[in-house]
Amino acid sequence: MTKNMITSAPITPVSELLSQTFLAIVDTVNAAKEVLIQRENFDKLSNYLGELTLILKELSKLDSERSESFRDALEILSRETKVCKQLALECSSRNKIYLLMNCRKIVERLEGSMKEIGRALSLVPLESLGVCSIVSKEASQLCKNMMNAAYSAALEEEEILKKIELGIQEGNADQSYANNLVACMSEAFGMATERLALKKELEEFRSKMEDVRLRSIDMAEARKMEQIIALLEQADATTCTSLEEKQKRYTMTKNSLGRQPLEPLQSFYCPITLDVMTDPVEISSGRTFERSAIEKYLAEGKKDCPLTLTPLDNLCFRPNKNLRKSIQEWKERNNMITIASIKAKIQSSEEQEVPQSLSKLKDLCKEQELHREWVILEDYVPVLIGLLGAKDRDIRAISLDILCILAKDSDDNKERIIKADHSLKSIVRSLARRIEESKLALQLLLQLSRIDAVRDVIGNVQGCMCLLVTMLNSNDPDASRDAQELLDNLSSLDQNVIKMAKANYFKPLLQLLSSGEEHVKLIMAETLAEVDLTDHNKLSLFREGALSPLLQMLSHGNLEMKTVAVKALQNLSSIPQNGLQMISEGALGPLFELLYRHGLSSPSVRELVATIIMHLAISTCAQEAEHLQISIVESEEDIFKLFSLISLTGPDIQTGILRTFQAICQSPSGPNVRAKLRQLSAVQVLVQLCELNNHTVRTNAVKLFCCLTEDGDDSTFLEHVGQRCIKTLLGIFETSSDMEEIAASMGIICNLPKDTQMTQWLLDTGTLQIIFTCLTNGNRNASYKRTVVENAVGALCRFTVSTNQEWQKRAAEVGIVPVLVQLLTSGTSLTKQMAAISLKQFSESSAALSRPVRKPGIFSFCLAAPEMGCPAHLGICSVESSFCILEANALDPLVKMLGEIDHDVCEAALEALLTLIDGKKPQSGSKVLSEANAIAPIIKLLSSTSSRLQEKTLKALERVFKVAELKQKYGSSAQMSLVDITQRGSGGMKSLAAKVLVSLDVLDEQSSYFG
Known part of the structure; x- marks a missing residue:
């Protein structure tokens, strides 16, 4: 056959190429808007591309099909625009530390692509195309701007890189340097400051660098990345070493050193000063001196070597890094031995030796952060606390x-100090001593008060507040300032509490509240109602007896007395411990009476009562209530009576009651209460409230509605939830700015009955498109909370069931399948599980929808390449037509999910993969799984603690091992786990495992395991 008979590929029309280029530019601009780093550079990119689209629109109006140069320009524009888009996507999704380290390379890539786009624009034959002069001028100017535009890394990024390079160059950057560096990086990139989040960022960076190292031949670059990781790992927030590991490593090191310090080597001494060197440098004669000493020597005009007296070739220095490192190691060895040995000396009875040893320990602590860590690991804190009771003031x-x-x-050291026996009492006792010692104690308390866990403890030490008030009025300005700051820390900057502390207010206040005359009680209760109190103060007031007199005032005949008591209780009840105490001491009775009986109180008081009851309901969900079995409402009558107020009261009381039921539904009694609410037609009321204009009431109604759908029966919702309600919920999802309301509205849609008519309503109201928008925007927008995405993916499962391929087709046409695949790697455990379930349901239809491969005609092989069938379904597959998970590139992420800790995630991934071997020809699917390296992780699931997962794995392997080559390749690796199941598994599991062993020729079919 001659070459002339072979047809060449069709040439894409210029108009189509122009459209493709235009769409590529739009996609790139959208991707650039999502980038949080290099904002100035990506904004410049977006602006230039925006101008370019205007020019392309003008060019699209012209007859340009015959212009080859225009075609060439468009191909370059399309290619480089896609490069920019890929760069933008990488900068949106990659590890932030990695992006920082490569910010200069990012700038270079961006600048190179923009220059190429500018060059492509210059290739457009504007004159021959008949472009008007205005557009031609604009295009020329844009081309010039893009070719000449300068791009650079942000100033803050350059500063961070300089700090990193300095830290590596100096080689002695300590933990504080690393802490400062991590803080700068967090601020520059908007990285989370929580320790776990920063550890995750560093782990991702370390993993990325390992991949780079394995692929790279640039050893210098790989070494630099290792140094960067080592530097960042010194920071508190990123350290992965536990206290136990540090203690073990320290003890091993210390035990290997011996007990006596070593004398310095002769080479450590400077020949000029005769002291051990700290910064040794080598001069041209090859001799080494202390830098400051040789600088002084040469500054006196001398130009010969101090030792050899030979003339120096030059006056340059070269740091002797090896010697410097050896000196540092020697010093640290001796310092570790010294720190360990001092402890015994300060615990000795030799009083004269104790201050000297303490002074040496103090100097070592001030010298280096590593020394402070060793002091902590030597458990000095209890010893030092004990010395606060010594007679010697020094x-x-x-x-x-x-x-x-x-x-x-x-913060770790602060907590360690607090946990030492009688530490705070000892420190507070020092506040009462002479001014020098009291100021040191005050500074220590001030340091300790900077973490939340310590503040309440400090304020609770008897006499502490009185001593602080005394120091607040001290003549020493430093002591007064520190006392003021400490009081601010203890009271969250609340000046009212400081005033109360100054007057030693709480104790007399409670005495007057309990035993004073009515007008005095009224004043005291008003004080508790109006003053802003810290949580610690609220707890202290209840512990000291504030609740009992306030409850007595609730039952008082005087309306003003009731009102003030309600206000005080509203202020104090926000702490779970106080709420539980109120329930146990009978506060609910009088509170409900005030809420139900209009004549006993005013509307404003009833609103406060509703808030108090809400606080009490919330307290039943607290950790402190786990073993108490406390409930706000007991009977169906109680539930009905409280819920019915929603229809009879104003927005504030409605909100309080709705939030009360939300809390109750999340408490241990929640399932029972949810069931009774559904029986009382609460769903019908909530559906109506969802249509209100009052945002607060509507939001809380939606949240409670979502709670009721979590475990409700289908009939309740089929009766009250119609197409109008669905439209309302979708409207809330699209228009609300409250993320919790958005999550709850999608949660309702996710939990609604899987009824055919309900699903059709959802389709008719555009739910699929809304979910698609949510998932594609939500994954790139940090404001989208995890629950929103989880609920949206869960809602998708109803549209992907294999029993309705029309629904599946509509979902696929929207573009859902690629989004689901992306969520397999980027979602939470629940998101991954739901995404895998939908993909599994899609894949169940693939075998039936796969189009048969056309048999080639007599001459067709001469004209076009033969169709290639799907290796699993043996037909022609695509994402849109047959929902094939191979075509969707879902195989690799599903295989990776088999290694997840969450059993539900593993099971969902396994079921999705097993759809490939569920058809009439499982052999082809089994081979596909083998090629995707899925068989080995499936075999590992035999060791799972989930019996259900084990059972599904056994059934899968039974089919896989029907393929002889797979049985030979993987059979031996599965044998031990299978034997173990036959020994320890349940009856049904033993039989399944035995069947697989039979297929592996390990057992015969007459085995007792089938009995």
Whole structure:
């Protein structure tokens, strides 16, 4: 056959190429808008591409089909625009630390692509196309701007890179340097500051760098990345070493050193100063000196070597890094031995030796952060706390000083100090001593008060507040300032509480509240109602007896007395412990009476009562209530009576009751209450409330509605939820700015009955498109909360059932399948599980929808390449027509999910993969799984603790091992796990495992395992 008979590929029309280029530009601009780094550079990219689209629109009006140069320009524009889009997508999704390290390369890539786009624009034959002069001028100017535009990394990024390079170059950057560096990076990139989040960022970066190292031949670059990781790992927030690991490593190191410090080597001494060097440098004669000493020597005009007296070739220095490192290692060895040995000395009875040893320990703590860590690991804190009771004031003062140094910049050390026996009492006792010691104790308490876990404890030490008030009025301005700051920390900057502390207010207040005359009680209750109190103060007031007199006032005949008591209880009941105490001491009775009986109180008081009851309901969900079995409402009558007020009251009371039921539904009694609410037609009321204009009431109605759908029976919702309600919920989802309301509205849609008519209503109201928009925008928008995406993916499952291929087709046409595949790698465990379930349901239809491969005609092989069938379904597949998970590139992420810890995620992934071997020809699907490296992780699932997962794995392997080559390749790796199941599994599992062993020729079919 001659070459002339072979047809060439058709040439894409210029008009179509122009449309493709235009769409590529739009996609790139949209991707660039989502990038959070390099904002200035990507904004510049977006602006230039925006101008380019205007020019392309003008060119689309012209007859340009015959212009080859225009075609060439468009191909370059399309290619480079896609490069920019890929770069933008990488900058939106990749690890932030990795992006920072490569910010200069990002700039270079961006600049190169923009210059190429500018060059392509210059190739457009504007004159021959007949472009008007205005457009031609604009195109020329745009081309010039893109060719000449300068791109650069942000100033803050350059500063961080300089700090990293300096830290690596110096080689002695400590933990504080790393902490500062991590703080700068978090601020520059908007990274989460929580320890776990930062650890995750560093782990991702480390993983990425390992991949780069394995692929790269640039060893210098790989080494630099290792140094960066080592530097960042020194920070508190990123350290992966537990206290136990640090203790073990420290003990091993210390035990290997011996007990006596070593004398310095002769080479450590400077020949000029005769002291051990700290910064040794080598001169041209090859001799080494202390830098400051040789600089002084040469500054005197001398130009010969101090040792050899030979003339120097030049006056340059070269740092002797190896010697410097050896000196540092020697010092640290001796310092570790010294720190360990001092402990015994300060615990000795030799009083004269104790202050000297403490002073040396103090100097070592001030010298280096590593020394402070060693002091902590040597468990000095209890010893130092014990010394606060010493008779010698110098010993007490130095001990406080060391504790201050240890507490500074380390929350772990602060908590360790707090946990030492009688630590706070000992420190507070020092507040009452002479001014020098009291100031040190005050500084230590100030350091300790900077973490939340410590503040309440400090304020609870008897006498602490009185001593602080005394120091607040001190003549020493430093002591007064520190006392003021400490009081601010203890009271969350609440000046009212400071005033109360100054007057020692709480104790007399409670005495007057309990035993005073009525007008005095009224004043005291008003004080508790109006003053802003910290949580600690609220707890203290209830512990000291504030509840009982306030409850008595609720039953008082005087309306003003009731009102003030309600206001005070509303202020104090927001703490779960207080709420539980109120329930246990009978507060619910009088509160419900005030809420139900209009004549006993005003509308504003009833609103406050509703808030208090809401606080009490919330307290039943707290950790403190786990073993108490407390409930706000007991009987169906109680539930009906409280819920019926929603239809009879104003927005504020409605909100309080709705939030009360939300809390109750999440409490241990929640399932029972949810069932009774559904029986009482609460769903009908909530459907009506969802249509209200009052945002607060509507939001809380939607949230409670969502709670009721979590475990409701289908009939309740089929009766009250119609097409109008669905439209309302979707409207809330699209227009609300409240993320919790958005999540709840999608949660309702997710939980609604899987009824055919209900699903059709959802389709008719555009739910699929809304879900698609949610998932494609939500994954790139940090404001979308996890629950929104989880609920949206869960809602998808109803549209992807294999029993209705028309629904599946509509979902596929929207573009859902690629989104589901993306969620397999980027979602939460629940999101991954739901996405895998939908893909499994899609895949169940693939075998039937796969189009048969056309048999080639006599001459067709000469004209076109033969069709290639899907290796699993043996037909022609696509994402849109047959929903094939191979065509969707879902295989690799599904295989990776088999290694997830969550059993439900593994099971969903396994079921999706097993659809490939459920058809009439499982052999082809089994081979596909083998090629995707799925068989080995499936075999590992035999060791799962989930019996259901084990059972599905056994059934899968029974089919897989029907393929001889797969049985030979993987059979041996499965044998031990299968034997183990036959020994320890349940009856049905034993039989399944035995069947697989028979197929592997390990057992015969007459085995007792089938009995």
